[in-house]
Amino acid sequence: MTQRIPIVEKILSANDRLAIENRARFDAAGVFTLNVMASPGAGKTSLIEKTVSALKGSLRIGMINGDIATSLDADRAAAAGAAAVQINTGGDCHLDAVMLQAALPQLDLARLDLIIVENVGNLVCPAEFQLGTHKSVLVASIPEGDDKPYKYPGMYRGVDAVVINKIDLLPYVPFRREFFKNGIEVLNPGVTQFELSCRTGEGLPAWLAWLVAQVSSTRQNSVSGHLAS
Amino acid sequence: MTQRIPIVEKILSANDRLAIENRARFDAAGVFTLNVMASPGAGKTSLIEKTVSALKGSLRIGMINGDIATSLDADRAAAAGAAAVQINTGGDCHLDAVMLQAALPQLDLARLDLIIVENVGNLVCPAEFQLGTHKSVLVASIPEGDDKPYKYPGMYRGVDAVVINKIDLLPYVPFRREFFKNGIEVLNPGVTQFELSCRTGEGLPAWLAWLVAQVSSTRQNSVSGHLAS
Numbered sequence: 001m002t003q004r005i006p007i008v009e010k011i012l013s014a015n016d017r018l019a020i021e022n023r024a025r026f027d028a029a030g031v032f033t034l035n036v037m038a039s040p041g042a043g044k045t046s047l048i049e050k051t052v053s054a055l056k057g058s059l060r061i062g063m064i065n066g067d068i069a070t071s072l073d074a075d076r077a078a079a080a081g082a083a084a085v086q087i088n089t090g091g092d093c094h095l096d097a098v099m100l101q102a103a104l105p106q107l108d109l110a111r112l113d114l115i116i117v118e119n120v121g122n123l124v125c126p127a128e129f130q131l132g133t134h135k136s137v138l139v140a141s142i143p144e145g146d147d148k149p150y151k152y153p154g155m156y157r158g159v160d161a162v163v164i165n166k167i168d169l170l171p172y173v174p175f176r177r178e179f180f181k182n183g184i185e186v187l188n189p190g191v192t193q194f195e196l197s198c199r200t201g202e203g204l205p206a207w208l209a210w211l212v213a214q215v216s217s218t219r220q221n222s223v224s225g226h227l228a229s
Numbered sequence: 230m231t232q233r234i235p236i237v238e239k240i241l242s243a244n245d246r247l248a249i250e251n252r253a254r255f256d257a258a259g260v261f262t263l264n265v266m267a268s269p270g271a272g273k274t275s276l277i278e279k280t281v282s283a284l285k286g287s288l289r290i291g292m293i294n295g296d297i298a299t300s301l302d303a304d305r306a307a308a309a310g311a312a313a314v315q316i317n318t319g320g321d322c323h324l325d326a327v328m329l330q331a332a333l334p335q336l337d338l339a340r341l342d343l344i345i346v347e348n349v350g351n352l353v354c355p356a357e358f359q360l361g362t363h364k365s366v367l368v369a370s371i372p373e374g375d376d377k378p379y380k381y382p383g384m385y386r387g388v389d390a391v392v393i394n395k396i397d398l399l400p401y402v403p404f405r406r407e408f409f410k411n412g413i414e415v416l417n418p419g420v421t422q423f424e425l426s427c428r429t430g431e432g433l434p435a436w437l438a439w440l441v442a443q444v445s446s447t448r449q450n451s452v453s454g455h456l457a458s
Contacts, residue, residue, distance in 0.1 A: 040268040040352045040381060041373025068353060070379050091383065093322065093353035121380070122353055123269045124297060124322035143372040143395065144270025150299050151350070152269060154320065166372065172401055173428075199402075 015129055018097035022104070022132025029109035030222030031062075032215040033117065035095075035131050037155065038139035039148075040121030043165040045073040046198035047139055047207075048116050049080045054208055055114070056081035059215060062107045062115040066095040073118055082116070083107060094125035097132055114215050123152040127159075135160040135214060142166045146176045149183030156184055161192040163207060168197040244358055247326035251333070251361025258338035259451030260291075261444040262346065264324075264360050266384065267368035268377075269350030272394040274302040275427035276368055276436075277345050278309045283437055284343070285310035288444060291336045291344040295324035302347055311345070312336060323354035326361055343444050352381040356388075364389040364443060371395045375405045378412030385413055390421040392436060397426040 026033045038044045052061050063082040065074040071086040078084035085106045087099050117133055119126040138159040143166060149156040162184060196203030255262045267273045281290050292311040294303040300315040307313040314335045316328050346362055348355040367388040372395060378385040391413060425432025
Protein backbone atom coordinates (compact mmCIF):
# COMPACT_ATOMS: atom_id res chain seq x y z
CA MET A 1 0.00 0.00 0.00
CA THR A 2 2.83 2.37 0.86
CA GLN A 3 3.87 2.74 -2.76
CA ARG A 4 0.73 4.80 -3.38
CA ILE A 5 1.69 7.61 -1.04
CA PRO A 6 4.29 9.52 -3.10
CA ILE A 7 1.97 9.56 -6.11
CA VAL A 8 -0.91 10.89 -4.06
CA GLU A 9 1.36 13.56 -2.60
CA LYS A 10 2.37 14.74 -6.06
CA ILE A 11 -1.25 14.90 -7.17
CA LEU A 12 -2.17 16.83 -4.02
CA SER A 13 0.62 19.32 -4.49
CA ALA A 14 -0.28 19.93 -8.16
CA ASN A 15 -3.88 20.18 -7.02
CA ASP A 16 -3.04 22.79 -4.39
CA ARG A 17 -1.34 25.00 -6.97
CA LEU A 18 -4.45 24.92 -9.13
CA ALA A 19 -6.62 25.58 -6.10
CA ILE A 20 -4.64 28.77 -5.47
CA GLU A 21 -5.27 29.80 -9.10
CA ASN A 22 -8.98 29.14 -8.68
CA ARG A 23 -9.10 31.22 -5.52
CA ALA A 24 -7.38 34.14 -7.26
CA ARG A 25 -10.03 34.09 -9.98
CA PHE A 26 -12.86 34.04 -7.43
CA ASP A 27 -11.27 36.91 -5.51
CA ALA A 28 -10.74 38.97 -8.64
CA ALA A 29 -14.41 38.53 -9.53
CA GLY A 30 -15.56 39.22 -5.98
CA VAL A 31 -17.59 36.02 -5.90
CA PHE A 32 -17.87 34.00 -2.70
CA THR A 33 -17.41 30.28 -3.23
CA LEU A 34 -18.52 27.50 -0.94
CA ASN A 35 -17.56 23.81 -1.06
CA VAL A 36 -20.43 21.67 0.24
CA MET A 37 -19.49 18.15 1.34
CA ALA A 38 -21.44 15.29 2.96
CA SER A 39 -22.05 11.59 2.87
CA PRO A 40 -24.56 10.40 0.27
CA GLY A 41 -28.07 11.41 1.21
CA ALA A 42 -27.30 13.81 4.06
CA GLY A 43 -29.04 16.58 2.15
CA LYS A 44 -26.47 18.61 0.19
CA THR A 45 -28.78 19.10 -2.75
CA SER A 46 -31.80 19.85 -0.58
CA LEU A 47 -29.82 22.48 1.32
CA ILE A 48 -28.64 24.03 -1.94
CA GLU A 49 -32.19 24.01 -3.36
CA LYS A 50 -33.58 25.74 -0.27
CA THR A 51 -30.70 28.21 -0.23
CA VAL A 52 -31.06 29.12 -3.91
CA SER A 53 -34.84 29.49 -3.58
CA ALA A 54 -34.48 31.78 -0.57
CA LEU A 55 -31.65 33.96 -1.87
CA LYS A 56 -32.14 34.12 -5.64
CA GLY A 57 -34.03 37.42 -5.34
CA SER A 58 -31.08 39.12 -3.66
CA LEU A 59 -28.00 37.24 -4.91
CA ARG A 60 -26.82 36.00 -8.28
CA ILE A 61 -26.03 32.35 -7.66
CA GLY A 62 -24.04 29.80 -9.63
CA MET A 63 -23.83 26.13 -8.77
CA ILE A 64 -21.26 23.53 -9.75
CA ASN A 65 -22.24 19.96 -9.04
CA GLY A 66 -19.88 17.01 -8.91
CA ASP A 67 -21.31 13.55 -9.28
CA ILE A 68 -20.13 10.15 -10.44
CA ALA A 69 -23.01 10.02 -12.90
CA THR A 70 -26.25 11.84 -13.80
CA SER A 71 -27.15 15.53 -13.60
CA LEU A 72 -30.02 14.99 -11.15
CA ASP A 73 -28.61 17.40 -8.57
CA ALA A 74 -27.59 20.16 -10.98
CA ASP A 75 -31.07 19.90 -12.50
CA ARG A 76 -32.61 20.48 -9.07
CA ALA A 77 -30.39 23.52 -8.45
CA ALA A 78 -31.20 24.91 -11.91
CA ALA A 79 -34.92 24.42 -11.28
CA ALA A 80 -34.52 26.38 -8.03
CA GLY A 81 -32.97 29.28 -9.94
CA ALA A 82 -29.18 28.87 -10.06
CA ALA A 83 -26.88 28.90 -13.08
CA ALA A 84 -25.90 25.25 -12.80
CA VAL A 85 -22.94 23.35 -14.23
CA GLN A 86 -22.59 19.59 -13.96
CA ILE A 87 -19.24 17.82 -13.59
CA ASN A 88 -19.46 14.06 -13.99
CA THR A 89 -16.34 12.64 -12.41
CA GLY A 90 -16.77 9.35 -14.25
CA GLY A 91 -16.04 7.26 -11.18
CA ASP A 92 -13.81 9.61 -9.20
CA CYS A 93 -14.91 9.85 -5.60
CA HIS A 94 -14.26 13.57 -5.11
CA LEU A 95 -13.91 16.87 -6.93
CA ASP A 96 -10.45 18.35 -7.34
CA ALA A 97 -9.13 21.75 -8.38
CA VAL A 98 -8.59 20.58 -11.96
CA MET A 99 -12.21 19.57 -12.44
CA LEU A 100 -13.40 22.81 -10.87
CA GLN A 101 -11.13 24.87 -13.12
CA ALA A 102 -12.47 23.03 -16.15
CA ALA A 103 -16.03 23.96 -15.16
CA LEU A 104 -15.38 27.67 -14.57
CA PRO A 105 -15.56 28.84 -18.22
CA GLN A 106 -19.22 27.82 -18.17
CA LEU A 107 -20.01 30.43 -15.52
CA ASP A 108 -19.70 34.21 -15.89
CA LEU A 109 -17.87 34.86 -12.61
CA ALA A 110 -18.13 38.64 -12.87
CA ARG A 111 -21.91 38.37 -12.90
CA LEU A 112 -22.23 36.12 -9.85
CA ASP A 113 -22.19 36.84 -6.11
CA LEU A 114 -22.09 33.27 -4.89
CA ILE A 115 -20.97 29.93 -6.31
CA ILE A 116 -21.98 26.81 -4.44
CA VAL A 117 -19.91 23.73 -5.26
CA GLU A 118 -21.61 20.46 -4.43
CA ASN A 119 -18.95 17.81 -3.96
CA VAL A 120 -19.36 14.05 -4.51
CA GLY A 121 -21.21 12.34 -1.63
CA ASN A 122 -18.31 10.96 0.41
CA LEU A 123 -17.00 11.62 3.93
CA VAL A 124 -13.42 10.70 3.14
CA CYS A 125 -11.74 11.76 -0.08
CA PRO A 126 -13.26 15.22 -0.76
CA ALA A 127 -11.62 16.49 2.46
CA GLU A 128 -8.18 15.81 0.97
CA PHE A 129 -8.54 17.93 -2.16
CA GLN A 130 -8.54 21.71 -1.93
CA LEU A 131 -10.67 23.33 -4.63
CA GLY A 132 -9.80 26.98 -4.03
CA THR A 133 -13.20 27.81 -2.56
CA HIS A 134 -13.33 30.36 0.26
CA LYS A 135 -15.11 28.17 2.77
CA SER A 136 -16.20 24.59 3.13
CA VAL A 137 -19.24 23.22 4.88
CA LEU A 138 -20.10 19.70 5.93
CA VAL A 139 -23.74 18.65 5.87
CA ALA A 140 -24.32 16.01 8.53
CA SER A 141 -27.72 14.46 9.15
CA ILE A 142 -29.46 13.03 12.18
CA PRO A 143 -30.24 9.55 10.75
CA GLU A 144 -26.55 9.05 9.84
CA GLY A 145 -25.88 8.64 13.53
CA ASP A 146 -24.00 10.46 16.26
CA ASP A 147 -20.66 8.65 15.83
CA LYS A 148 -19.65 10.21 12.52
CA PRO A 149 -17.18 12.85 13.83
CA TYR A 150 -15.24 10.05 15.53
CA LYS A 151 -15.22 7.85 12.44
CA TYR A 152 -14.51 10.50 9.79
CA PRO A 153 -12.19 12.89 11.64
CA GLY A 154 -10.47 14.28 8.53
CA MET A 155 -13.73 15.65 7.20
CA TYR A 156 -14.91 17.16 10.48
CA ARG A 157 -11.49 18.65 11.19
CA GLY A 158 -11.18 20.55 7.94
CA VAL A 159 -14.47 22.39 7.49
CA ASP A 160 -15.50 25.96 8.34
CA ALA A 161 -19.07 25.08 9.26
CA VAL A 162 -21.18 22.04 10.05
CA VAL A 163 -24.85 21.93 9.08
CA ILE A 164 -26.78 19.30 11.00
CA ASN A 165 -29.73 18.48 8.75
CA LYS A 166 -32.93 16.45 9.25
CA ILE A 167 -33.51 17.55 12.84
CA ASP A 168 -37.19 16.77 12.16
CA LEU A 169 -36.20 13.09 12.47
CA LEU A 170 -34.84 13.47 16.03
CA PRO A 171 -38.00 11.95 17.58
CA TYR A 172 -37.68 8.81 15.44
CA VAL A 173 -34.00 7.83 15.60
CA PRO A 174 -31.52 7.39 18.44
CA PHE A 175 -29.11 10.33 18.40
CA ARG A 176 -26.97 11.46 21.36
CA ARG A 177 -26.59 15.16 20.65
CA GLU A 178 -23.88 15.71 23.32
CA PHE A 179 -21.81 12.77 22.10
CA PHE A 180 -22.00 14.10 18.55
CA LYS A 181 -21.20 17.69 19.56
CA ASN A 182 -18.30 16.61 21.77
CA GLY A 183 -16.82 14.73 18.83
CA ILE A 184 -16.95 17.85 16.68
CA GLU A 185 -15.55 20.07 19.45
CA VAL A 186 -12.45 17.91 19.88
CA LEU A 187 -11.68 17.93 16.15
CA ASN A 188 -12.69 21.46 15.26
CA PRO A 189 -13.08 23.63 18.35
CA GLY A 190 -15.60 26.41 18.04
CA VAL A 191 -16.59 25.55 14.46
CA THR A 192 -19.78 27.29 13.31
CA GLN A 193 -22.77 24.93 13.55
CA PHE A 194 -26.33 25.05 12.30
CA GLU A 195 -29.13 22.66 13.22
CA LEU A 196 -31.89 22.66 10.66
CA SER A 197 -34.38 20.71 8.61
CA CYS A 198 -34.48 21.31 4.88
CA ARG A 199 -37.84 19.56 4.85
CA THR A 200 -39.63 21.71 7.44
CA GLY A 201 -37.51 24.84 7.03
CA GLU A 202 -36.73 25.00 10.75
CA GLY A 203 -33.34 26.56 11.41
CA LEU A 204 -32.74 27.71 7.83
CA PRO A 205 -32.71 31.49 8.58
CA ALA A 206 -29.52 31.32 10.69
CA TRP A 207 -27.76 29.37 7.93
CA LEU A 208 -28.89 31.84 5.27
CA ALA A 209 -27.79 34.80 7.38
CA TRP A 210 -24.30 33.29 7.80
CA LEU A 211 -24.03 32.66 4.07
CA VAL A 212 -25.16 36.15 3.12
CA ALA A 213 -22.61 37.62 5.55
CA GLN A 214 -19.84 35.59 3.86
CA VAL A 215 -20.93 36.85 0.44
CA SER A 216 -21.00 40.48 1.61
CA SER A 217 -17.60 40.21 3.20
CA THR A 218 -16.03 38.76 0.03
CA ARG A 219 -17.60 41.44 -2.14
CA GLN A 220 -16.33 44.22 0.18
CA ASN A 221 -12.82 42.78 0.20
CA SER A 222 -12.89 42.63 -3.58
CA VAL A 223 -14.07 46.26 -3.87
CA SER A 224 -11.38 47.40 -1.39
CA GLY A 225 -8.81 45.47 -3.41
CA HIS A 226 -9.86 47.13 -6.65
CA LEU A 227 -9.83 50.62 -5.06
CA ALA A 228 -6.40 50.05 -3.52
CA SER A 229 -4.80 48.75 -6.70
CA MET B 230 -6.35 13.67 -14.18
CA THR B 231 -5.65 11.07 -16.84
CA GLN B 232 -2.17 10.33 -15.51
CA ARG B 233 -3.74 8.63 -12.51
CA ILE B 234 -5.41 5.88 -14.50
CA PRO B 235 -2.45 3.52 -15.25
CA ILE B 236 -1.34 3.62 -11.62
CA VAL B 237 -4.80 2.75 -10.38
CA GLU B 238 -5.01 -0.11 -12.89
CA LYS B 239 -1.77 -1.61 -11.61
CA ILE B 240 -2.94 -1.39 -8.02
CA LEU B 241 -6.26 -3.00 -8.94
CA SER B 242 -4.61 -5.86 -10.75
CA ALA B 243 -2.22 -6.58 -7.83
CA ASN B 244 -5.23 -6.32 -5.55
CA ASP B 245 -7.20 -8.85 -7.61
CA ARG B 246 -4.40 -11.40 -7.33
CA LEU B 247 -4.42 -11.08 -3.56
CA ALA B 248 -8.21 -11.29 -3.53
CA ILE B 249 -7.98 -14.66 -5.29
CA GLU B 250 -5.52 -15.83 -2.61
CA ASN B 251 -7.89 -14.69 0.13
CA ARG B 252 -10.78 -16.54 -1.48
CA ALA B 253 -8.75 -19.75 -1.68
CA ARG B 254 -8.06 -19.54 2.06
CA PHE B 255 -11.74 -18.99 2.85
CA ASP B 256 -12.75 -21.91 0.62
CA ALA B 257 -10.16 -24.20 2.15
CA ALA B 258 -11.49 -23.40 5.61
CA GLY B 259 -15.13 -23.69 4.50
CA VAL B 260 -15.94 -20.27 5.92
CA PHE B 261 -18.45 -18.04 4.14
CA THR B 262 -17.29 -14.42 3.84
CA LEU B 263 -19.45 -11.39 3.23
CA ASN B 264 -18.34 -7.86 2.28
CA VAL B 265 -20.79 -5.29 3.70
CA MET B 266 -20.69 -1.85 2.07
CA ALA B 267 -22.76 1.31 2.52
CA SER B 268 -22.58 5.04 2.82
CA PRO B 269 -21.77 6.38 6.31
CA GLY B 270 -24.68 5.86 8.66
CA ALA B 271 -26.84 3.57 6.53
CA GLY B 272 -26.64 0.92 9.22
CA LYS B 273 -23.83 -1.54 8.42
CA THR B 274 -22.84 -1.91 12.05
CA SER B 275 -26.43 -2.15 13.27
CA LEU B 276 -27.15 -4.88 10.73
CA ILE B 277 -24.01 -6.77 11.78
CA GLU B 278 -24.90 -6.39 15.48
CA LYS B 279 -28.41 -7.75 14.90
CA THR B 280 -27.09 -10.55 12.70
CA VAL B 281 -24.44 -11.65 15.21
CA SER B 282 -26.93 -11.53 18.09
CA ALA B 283 -29.44 -13.64 16.17
CA LEU B 284 -27.02 -16.23 14.80
CA LYS B 285 -24.27 -16.57 17.40
CA GLY B 286 -26.02 -19.58 18.96
CA SER B 287 -25.91 -21.53 15.71
CA LEU B 288 -22.88 -20.13 13.80
CA ARG B 289 -19.31 -19.27 14.76
CA ILE B 290 -18.91 -15.70 13.52
CA GLY B 291 -15.87 -13.53 12.88
CA MET B 292 -15.99 -9.87 11.99
CA ILE B 293 -13.40 -7.66 10.32
CA ASN B 294 -14.11 -3.96 10.47
CA GLY B 295 -12.50 -1.33 8.28
CA ASP B 296 -12.58 2.26 9.42
CA ILE B 297 -10.54 5.40 8.95
CA ALA B 298 -10.20 5.71 12.71
CA THR B 299 -11.59 4.25 15.96
CA SER B 300 -12.69 0.73 16.81
CA LEU B 301 -16.26 1.77 17.68
CA ASP B 302 -17.82 -0.64 15.18
CA ALA B 303 -15.63 -3.64 15.95
CA ASP B 304 -16.37 -3.05 19.64
CA ARG B 305 -20.10 -3.22 18.91
CA ALA B 306 -19.70 -6.47 16.94
CA ALA B 307 -17.54 -7.95 19.71
CA ALA B 308 -20.11 -6.99 22.31
CA ALA B 309 -22.76 -8.76 20.22
CA GLY B 310 -20.69 -11.95 20.27
CA ALA B 311 -18.37 -12.02 17.25
CA ALA B 312 -14.59 -12.53 17.15
CA ALA B 313 -13.82 -9.00 15.96
CA VAL B 314 -10.73 -7.56 14.27
CA GLN B 315 -10.29 -3.86 13.60
CA ILE B 316 -8.45 -2.50 10.56
CA ASN B 317 -7.78 1.23 10.74
CA THR B 318 -7.09 2.34 7.18
CA GLY B 319 -5.44 5.54 8.39
CA GLY B 320 -7.23 7.70 5.86
CA ASP B 321 -7.84 5.22 3.06
CA CYS B 322 -11.43 5.35 1.88
CA HIS B 323 -11.92 1.62 1.32
CA LEU B 324 -10.65 -1.80 2.30
CA ASP B 325 -8.52 -3.71 -0.17
CA ALA B 326 -7.34 -7.31 -0.41
CA VAL B 327 -3.96 -6.45 1.16
CA MET B 328 -5.54 -5.05 4.30
CA LEU B 329 -7.88 -8.01 4.56
CA GLN B 330 -5.01 -10.45 4.16
CA ALA B 331 -3.10 -8.66 6.92
CA ALA B 332 -6.07 -9.10 9.27
CA LEU B 333 -6.63 -12.81 8.63
CA PRO B 334 -3.93 -14.17 11.00
CA GLN B 335 -5.95 -12.71 13.85
CA LEU B 336 -8.87 -15.04 13.11
CA ASP B 337 -8.85 -18.85 13.32
CA LEU B 338 -10.54 -19.51 9.97
CA ALA B 339 -10.93 -23.24 10.58
CA ARG B 340 -13.05 -22.50 13.65
CA LEU B 341 -15.43 -20.05 11.99
CA ASP B 342 -18.52 -20.53 9.80
CA LEU B 343 -19.02 -16.93 8.77
CA ILE B 344 -16.80 -13.84 8.49
CA ILE B 345 -18.52 -10.51 8.02
CA VAL B 346 -16.29 -7.76 6.62
CA GLU B 347 -17.54 -4.25 7.30
CA ASN B 348 -16.07 -1.91 4.71
CA VAL B 349 -15.39 1.82 5.11
CA GLY B 350 -18.56 3.92 4.82
CA ASN B 351 -18.38 5.07 1.20
CA LEU B 352 -20.57 4.46 -1.87
CA VAL B 353 -17.76 4.90 -4.38
CA CYS B 354 -14.30 3.43 -3.76
CA PRO B 355 -15.07 0.15 -1.94
CA ALA B 356 -16.89 -1.11 -5.06
CA GLU B 357 -13.62 -0.96 -7.01
CA PHE B 358 -11.56 -3.22 -4.76
CA GLN B 359 -12.21 -6.96 -4.66
CA LEU B 360 -11.45 -8.46 -1.26
CA GLY B 361 -11.88 -12.13 -2.08
CA THR B 362 -15.12 -12.46 -0.12
CA HIS B 363 -17.80 -14.80 -1.49
CA LYS B 364 -20.58 -12.25 -1.66
CA SER B 365 -21.05 -8.54 -1.21
CA VAL B 366 -24.05 -6.70 0.12
CA LEU B 367 -24.96 -3.04 -0.02
CA VAL B 368 -26.88 -1.55 2.90
CA ALA B 369 -29.04 1.32 1.64
CA SER B 370 -31.28 3.31 3.94
CA ILE B 371 -34.57 5.11 3.49
CA PRO B 372 -33.41 8.57 4.73
CA GLU B 373 -30.51 8.57 2.25
CA GLY B 374 -33.05 9.11 -0.48
CA ASP B 375 -34.42 7.26 -3.48
CA ASP B 376 -31.91 8.60 -6.05
CA LYS B 377 -28.85 6.74 -4.82
CA PRO B 378 -28.83 3.90 -7.41
CA TYR B 379 -28.75 6.54 -10.16
CA LYS B 380 -25.95 8.51 -8.52
CA TYR B 381 -23.72 5.65 -7.36
CA PRO B 382 -24.20 3.10 -10.15
CA GLY B 383 -20.87 1.31 -9.65
CA MET B 384 -21.83 0.27 -6.15
CA TYR B 385 -25.35 -0.87 -7.02
CA ARG B 386 -24.13 -2.74 -10.11
CA GLY B 387 -21.55 -4.85 -8.33
CA VAL B 388 -23.31 -6.29 -5.30
CA ASP B 389 -25.03 -9.65 -4.75
CA ALA B 390 -27.73 -8.30 -2.44
CA VAL B 391 -29.21 -4.96 -1.40
CA VAL B 392 -30.50 -4.47 2.13
CA ILE B 393 -32.85 -1.49 2.40
CA ASN B 394 -32.61 -0.46 6.04
CA LYS B 395 -34.59 1.97 8.22
CA ILE B 396 -37.98 1.19 6.68
CA ASP B 397 -39.44 2.37 9.99
CA LEU B 398 -38.68 5.91 8.77
CA LEU B 399 -40.83 5.60 5.62
CA PRO B 400 -43.70 7.59 7.17
CA TYR B 401 -41.40 10.53 7.95
CA VAL B 402 -39.29 11.05 4.84
CA PRO B 403 -40.12 11.36 1.14
CA PHE B 404 -39.07 8.14 -0.61
CA ARG B 405 -40.38 6.95 -3.98
CA ARG B 406 -40.04 3.19 -3.67
CA GLU B 407 -40.71 2.50 -7.36
CA PHE B 408 -38.16 5.08 -8.52
CA PHE B 409 -35.56 3.56 -6.21
CA LYS B 410 -36.36 -0.04 -7.22
CA ASN B 411 -36.35 0.81 -10.93
CA GLY B 412 -32.88 2.30 -10.51
CA ILE B 413 -31.62 -0.91 -8.95
CA GLU B 414 -33.34 -3.09 -11.55
CA VAL B 415 -31.63 -1.32 -14.45
CA LEU B 416 -28.17 -1.67 -12.90
CA ASN B 417 -28.47 -5.10 -11.33
CA PRO B 418 -31.46 -6.99 -12.69
CA GLY B 419 -33.00 -9.46 -10.30
CA VAL B 420 -30.57 -8.74 -7.47
CA THR B 421 -31.69 -10.13 -4.10
CA GLN B 422 -33.30 -7.42 -1.97
CA PHE B 423 -34.36 -7.17 1.66
CA GLU B 424 -36.40 -4.41 3.24
CA LEU B 425 -35.92 -4.23 6.96
CA SER B 426 -35.44 -2.12 10.04
CA CYS B 427 -32.54 -2.93 12.35
CA ARG B 428 -34.24 -0.79 14.97
CA THR B 429 -37.63 -2.53 15.04
CA GLY B 430 -36.45 -5.92 13.75
CA GLU B 431 -39.06 -5.93 10.96
CA GLY B 432 -37.83 -7.86 7.93
CA LEU B 433 -34.74 -9.30 9.62
CA PRO B 434 -35.79 -13.00 9.39
CA ALA B 435 -35.65 -13.08 5.57
CA TRP B 436 -32.16 -11.55 5.63
CA LEU B 437 -30.97 -14.03 8.26
CA ALA B 438 -32.41 -16.96 6.30
CA TRP B 439 -30.55 -15.86 3.16
CA LEU B 440 -27.30 -15.50 5.07
CA VAL B 441 -27.61 -18.90 6.77
CA ALA B 442 -28.30 -20.49 3.38
CA GLN B 443 -25.08 -18.95 2.00
CA VAL B 444 -23.09 -20.27 4.96
CA SER B 445 -24.53 -23.78 4.56
CA SER B 446 -23.84 -23.83 0.87
CA THR B 447 -20.18 -22.78 1.36
CA ARG B 448 -19.67 -25.40 4.05
CA GLN B 449 -21.18 -28.16 1.88
CA ASN B 450 -18.98 -27.17 -1.07
CA SER B 451 -15.94 -27.28 1.17
CA VAL B 452 -16.86 -30.72 2.55
CA SER B 453 -17.46 -32.05 -1.00
CA GLY B 454 -14.08 -30.62 -2.02
CA HIS B 455 -12.31 -32.32 0.88
CA LEU B 456 -14.05 -35.66 0.14
CA ALA B 457 -13.22 -35.49 -3.56
CA SER B 458 -9.56 -34.64 -3.01
